[in-house]
Amino acid sequence: MTDLPYRRNVAAIIFNPKGKIFIALRHDLAQEGIWSFPQGGIDANEDPCEAIKRELFEEIGTDQIEVLEEYPEWLAYDFPPDVIKNPLKGKFKGQTQKWFAVRFTGKDSDINLDSDIEKEFDEWKWIDITELDRIKTGYKHTIYCKIADHFKKYTQD
Numbered sequence: 001m002t003d004l005p006y007r008r009n010v011a012a013i014i015f016n017p018k019g020k021i022f023i024a025l026r027h028d029l030a031q032e033g034i035w036s037f038p039q040g041g042i043d044a045n046e047d048p049c050e051a052i053k054r055e056l057f058e059e060i061g062t063d064q065i066e067v068l069e070e071y072p073e074w075l076a077y078d079f080p081p082d083v084i085k086n087p088l089k090g091k092f093k094g095q096t097q098k099w100f101a102v103r104f105t106g107k108d109s110d111i112n113l114d115s116d117i118e119k120e121f122d123e124w125k126w127i128d129i130t131e132l133d134r135i136k137t138g139y140k141h142t143i144y145c146k147i148a149d150h151f152k153k154y155t156q157d
Contacts, residue, residue: 004091004092004093005091005092005093006076006092006093006094006095006096007041007091007092007094007095007096008041008042008095008096008098009039009040009041009042009095009096009097009098010039010040010041010042010048010051010052010055010097010098010099010100011037011038011039011040011052011097011098011099011100011147012037012038012039012052012055012056012099012100012101012102013037013099013100013101013102013147013148013151014037014038014056014065014102014103014104015068015101015102015103015104015151015154015155016103016104016126017103017104017105018126019129019154019155019156020126020127020128020129020155021126021127021128021129021132021148021155022037022038022060022104022111022124022125022126023035023036023037023124023125023127023132023135024036024037024038024060024113024120024121024122024123024124024125025121025122025123025124026120026121026122027119027120027121027122029138030122032136032138033136034136034137034138035135035136035137036121036137036140037144037147038055038056038059038060038120039055039097040054040055040058040059042098048070048098048100049067049070049100052067052098052100052102053065053067056102057115058115058116059113059115059116059120059121060111060112060113060115060121060124061110061111061112061113061114061115061116062104062106062110062111062112064104064105064106064107064110065102065103065104065105065106066102066103066105067100067101067102068100068101068102068103068151068154069100069101069151069154070098070099070100071098071099071100071101071147071150071151074096074097074098075096075097075099075143075146075147076094076095076096076097077094077095077097077139077140077142077143078093078094079092079093079094079095079139080139097143099147101151101154103154111124128155129148129152129155132144132145132148133145
């Protein structure tokens, strides 16, 4: 298991014009009530900034975004043992992520969770960044809180 590589991935914390952040209930973990930020793999030779734009369009059906900032480092986390047993995720021990702060510039009606063949999310909402600590996010919670703390300046725009 320790010989497995990390999967390269991009993720975004999305701010609306009122400074609230986007969070969505994961389709595959809805029974457990796990919420998540949009994220996804980086294609071969794909620039991470382009990858996050593609992933947001695939997962939440909108290109009404403006990239505000890229987190300066790659952040890695290990999958818990039950996730590694999943056939797809069994190829990786975890993910190394490039994070972006993104401003949503559209209307709420521009967000479409049914835009992708592989449904990622069942529902979504805007929350105050201070609520994140009370949202059930599973094994990604530590990274989510770190990212939220780093990008919290965008709640004041």
